[in-house]
Amino acid sequence: MSVRFDARLRARDFDIALEVADGETLAVLGPNGAGKSTLLGMLAGLIRPDDGHADIGGRILFDLAEDRSTSLAPHRRGVALLAQEPLLFPHLTVRANVAFGPRSLGASRADAADRADHWLAETETFELADRKPEELSGGQAQRVAIARALAAEPQLLLLDEPLAALDVAVAPTIRRMLRRVIAHRTTIVVTHDPLDAYLLSDRVVIVGGGRIVEQGPTRDVLERPRAQFTAQLAGVSLLTGLRVPGGLLTDDGVTIAAVESHRVPAATGAATATAAGPVTRAAQSTGPFDPVRASESDDGHHTAHPVVGLRVTAALRPSAVHVDRRSVAWSPPDSDGVNVVAATVRDLEPHGDLVRVRTEWLVADITPGRVADLDLAPGSPVVLSFAATDVDLYPA
Numbered sequence: 421m422s423v424r425f426d427a428r429l430r431a432r433d434f435d436i437a438l439e440v441a442d443g444e445t446l447a448v449l450g451p452n453g454a455g456k457s458t459l460l461g462m463l464a465g466l467i468r469p470d471d472g473h474a475d476i477g478g479r480i481l482f483d484l485a486e487d488r489s490t491s492l493a494p495h496r497r498g499v500a501l502l503a504q505e506p507l508l509f510p511h512l513t514v515r516a517n518v519a520f521g522p523r524s525l526g527a528s529r530a531d532a533a534d535r536a537d538h539w540l541a542e543t544e545t546f547e548l549a550d551r552k553p554e555e556l557s558g559g560q561a562q563r564v565a566i567a568r569a570l571a572a573e574p575q576l577l578l579l580d581e582p583l584a585a586l587d588v589a590v591a592p593t594i595r596r597m598l599r600r601v602i603a604h605r606t607t608i609v610v611t612h613d614p615l616d617a618y619l620l621s622d623r624v625v626i627v628g629g630g631r632i633v634e635q636g637p638t639r640d641v642l643e644r645p646r647a648q649f650t651a652q653l654a655g656v657s658l659l660t661g662l663r664v665p666g667g668l669l670t671d672d673g674v675t676i677a678a679v680e681s682h683r684v685p686a687a688t689g690a691a692t693a694t695a696a697g698p699v700t701r702a703a704q705s706t707g708p709f710d711p712v713r714a715s716e717s718d719d720g721h722h723t724a725h726p727v728v729g730l731r732v733t734a735a736l737r738p739s740a741v742h743v744d745r746r747s748v749a750w751s752p753p754d755s756d757g758v759n760v761v762a763a764t765v766r767d768l769e770p771h772g773d774l775v776r777v778r779t780e781w782l783v784a785d786i787t788p789g790r791v792a793d794l795d796l797a798p799g800s801p802v803v804l805s806f807a808a809t810d811v812d813l814y815p816a
C-alpha cells in the first residue's frame with residue numbers, strides 16, 4: 421500500500437510532506453532534533469499534528485484542518501512501530517509476545533500461534549519461543565521484536581533506529597535479516613547509519629530543522645550529496661563553487677580540477693578561471709574534462725553558458741586524499757590532473773583500521789603508521805593531494 425503524508429506541528433517547527441510507494445523502503449536521515457521521531461510518531465498515531473493529512477492506500481490515518489478532524493486510533497492504523505529498544509512484554513514468552521498482534525486482530529489462539537511460529541522462523545528465533553524476554557540477549561530480543569512487528573501484518577512498518585542499540589558484532593546479521601523480511605513491504609526506516617540506508621532503502625529523505633533538505637534514490641543522494649549534513653553522514657567531503665573549465669572554483673577561491681559525472685554545461689570565457697585562492701593548481705590545465713565538448717548541446721551545437729550563477733558541487737572520498745607534511749616555504753606545484761592544496765589539521769579520529777584526518781575543508785583517511793610518520797596533531801600544516809578523476813562533479 422502506498423503512503424501519503426503531509427503535516428505540520430508548529431510547536432516543533434515541523435512541516436514535512438512525503439510519499440512512500442507500495443512496497444518501497446524509504447530511509448529518513450537527519451541530525452538530532454531534525455524531526456524524524458516526530459514523523460514516525462505522527463504516522464503511528466502517537467503525536468497529533470496541528471493540521472495535515474495522511475493515508476495508506478487511500479485509507480485515512482488523519483485528516484486535520486480547521487473544518488475537519490479525523491484521526492484513527494493507533495491500534496486501528498495498520499502501522500507497526502519498531503523502536504530502538506525491543507520493548508517486549510516481560511511477563512509473556514517470546515511466542516506469546518509475537519502472537520499478541522494477531523490475537524488482538526481477532527485471530528484464534530491456534531492461528532495466532534501458527535503465525536507467531538512463522539515469524540519466529542523468519543527471524544531465526546524459533547528455538548527461543550518458550551523463553552521470557554529477560555532470558556534473551558539484546559540481538560535476540562530485537563529479532564523477536566521484529567517478528568512481533570511483522571506478525572501484526574502491518575500495511576506500513578516504521579523502524580526507528582532498529583540497529584542502533586545493538587552490538588557492532590550482531591548488527592550485520594540482523595541488518596541482513598531485516599533486509600530480507602522488509603523486501604517488498606512498505607517501510608520507513610529512521611537511521612543515522614548510511615550503511616542501513618544503502619542496504620535497506622530504495623530512496624532516502626534527508627531532514628533538518630523539521631523540513632526535507634534533500635531526497636532521491638539512496639545511492640544518488642549519498643554518493644552525490646548536496647547538503648553538508650548529507651556529505652558528513654555519507655563520509656565524503658563536499659565542495660561547492662562555480663563551474664570553470666576543467667573543474668570548479670570553490671567558494672573559498674580555490675580552483676579544483678575535476679571530472680563530471682553528470683552533464684554540467686561548461687563556462688565559456690575561460691578568463692574567469694583564474695584562481696584567487698590561497699593555493700591552487702591543475703584546473704587551468706586541460707585535465708580529463710574537455711570544456712568545449714561539455715559546452716555542446718545534445719544535438720552537437722556549441723552553446724554558450726555563462727559562468728556566473730552556474731553553481732556546481734563536488735564530492736571527494738576521504739580514501740582518495742593523500743596527506744603530506746607542509747613546510748613553511750611550500751608552494752603548490754604545477755601538476756597536471758592532480759590537485760595539490762594546503763590545509764591545517766583540525767582533528768584526528770579512529771575510523772575502522774584507519775585514522776580520519778579532518779582539516780578545515782577536506783577529510784582524508786590514512787593509516788595510523790602514516791599519522792605517526794608525519795607526526796600529525798591538530799594544528800599541523802599539511803598538503804593534501806588527490807586526482808582530478810577522484811573529484812566527482814555534479815550540478816548543485
Ligand SMILES: Nc1ncnc2c1ncn2[C@@H]1O[C@H](COP(=O)(O)OP(=O)(O)OP(=O)(O)O)[C@@H](O)[C@H]1O
Pocket residue numbers: 431432450451452453454455456457458459
Ligand atoms: N515531547 C516533546 N515536546 C516538545 N518538543 C519536542 C518533544 N520531543 C521533541 N521535541 C522537539 O521537536 C523537534 C524534533 O524532534 P524529534 O525528536 O522528532 O527529532 P529527531 O530527528 O527524532 O532527533 P533524534 O535523532 O535526536 O532522535 C526538536 O526540536 C525537539 O526538540
